Amino acid sequence: MTRGVGATAGARCRMAEGRGEALRILTSFISRNFLVAFLITLVVFMFVMAVGTIFRVIDLFSRGVSGLFILRFFLAGMPFSLIFAIPMSVLAAAYLVFSRMSADREVIAMRASGINLWQIIQPPVLISTLLCALCVYINCSLAPKSHYARRLMVGSLGSETPLALLDEGRWINDIPNIKLYILRKSENKLANIWMTQFGEKGIRRQIYADRGTVDPDPDNPGAVTINLYSVRISDYDENDPANPVKFVHPTAAHHPMRLDMSGLVGKGEVVKKRADLTMTELIGALRYGREIQVDASLENLAVHRMSLQVEVSTRLALSFSCYAFVLLGAALGVKIHRKESTVGLALILILVLAFFSFIALADSLVSRPGLRPDLIVWIPFLVAETIGFSLIHRAH
Structure with a gap:
């Protein structure tokens, strides 16, 4: 057994x-x-x-x-x-x-x-x-x-050109008296553009456009013309820019803007895009984005944060x-x-x-x-x- x-x-x-x-x-x-x-x-x-x-x-x-x-x-x-x-x-x-x-x-x-x-x-x-x-x-x-x-x-x-310097997904602060944000860019076509123009006493105008195109200036290699379409404009009173009662809100089907970027072309400076950021840098941008972009509207900030997310x-x-x-x-x-x-x-x-x-x-x-x-x-x-x-x- x-x-x-x-x-x-x-x-x-x-x-x-x-x-x-x-x-x-x-x-x-x-x-x-x-x-x-x-x-x-x-x-x-x-x-x-x-x-x-x-x-x-x-x-x-x-x-x-x-x-x-x-x-x-x-x-x-x-x-x-x-x-x-x-x-x-x-x-x-x-x-x-x-x-x-x-x-x-x-x-x-x-x-x-x-x-x-x-x-x-x-x-x-x-x-x-x-x-x-x-x-x-x-x-x-x-x-x-x-x-x-x-x-x-x-x-x-x-090989950097004015068009190449218009990065998508970040605030561009290098243009004199202008702050620019482009959500998406495909060749010379732009989508969702926010632009803030500054005067001597602060913000003078804010512009939002659904889409736009970038055309080079034949007379000045360092300048471009941005043709904005479906435009909403907020004009501020330069003497009292913080007073919302004095805002003027015109609209336009087409609004061309000439940007002189000759001072930036040839500097050799390459600003990081979203694809260039490590995960640590992305998380840091999400965490401290509000403190850095204190003058950004809530809508702009939400879009920027969502692009990072x-x-x-x-x-x-x-x-x-x-x-x-x-x-x-x-x-x-x-x-x-x-x-x-x-x-x-x-x-x-x-x-x-x-x-x-x-x-x-x-x-x-x-x-x-x-x-x-x-x-x-x-x-x-x-x-x-x-x-x-x-x-x-x-x-x-």
Whole structure:
């Protein structure tokens, strides 16, 4: 009797040891396949995202810039590309690996051996957790610093123009007697412009325009004309600027403004934009923004704060999207189980476009803080994680 019990216990121990060894082999196999697929797709996505930089490099070559400068310029753009390439590569790798395993019936064989689905996807999940930490560092520190360093390199070439000096998302205080804020800028087109003009005794006029365009002055390379449209103007009494009774509020469909920026062009000073700020600097700008912008209206301050909050949320959402994407990619791979990589890559591109469209939507709603665009960027993250978790739980 005792011998029979001992034999049974020994058999169970050998089975447990064999199962543990099989699980270790399985973990190594899945981890290796996932990392190989991740690195291959990362190279592909990085190449695609570097196309724009390649054109810039060609332009620098044509201007006779040294090869070392061009190499530094190219490398400085890599971290900013990694912000988007790493999450996309995680999604692609998870889908391709588990889709192939499912199509070859390997997942079924593993589950028949007593290994559940959560144990099967555990290696990529652990790897994606490490990638999340890496993405946090890149998004919050490395990418902003490299982006700013790249702009400094461009500025050192003396290529700054009056249009380039009109940065979006910050108060421009360098124009004599004018304080200017531009929410968004695309080439020479502007959106949501606030302008304050100062006289000898204080504020003389405040201007808000829904949109505008910037045209260079052919007679003065250091000057531009800003054509403002859908304009609301508040004229102050210079002798009593603090008295709201004396305000005049005219409106205009079109209001041109000429700005002389010749004193700024060629200084070599590059002011940081939102994309150049580290996470510490962004949080500091949010915390002390009210004290710095004491003359800003509540509406202007709310828009400015929301633009910073959207930047913070976007960086964190992109960093943690690796975790959501690995769940979604693995779940879709197990469920669809197709070997054709073209079909999988098409599906991945659709999912990525849907994810990034919410980021673009949030950025476009910065001028409407009441809609909380800083929370909108988290919607695709939560949806992807919920769908991935639900599909895996259902299959399990």
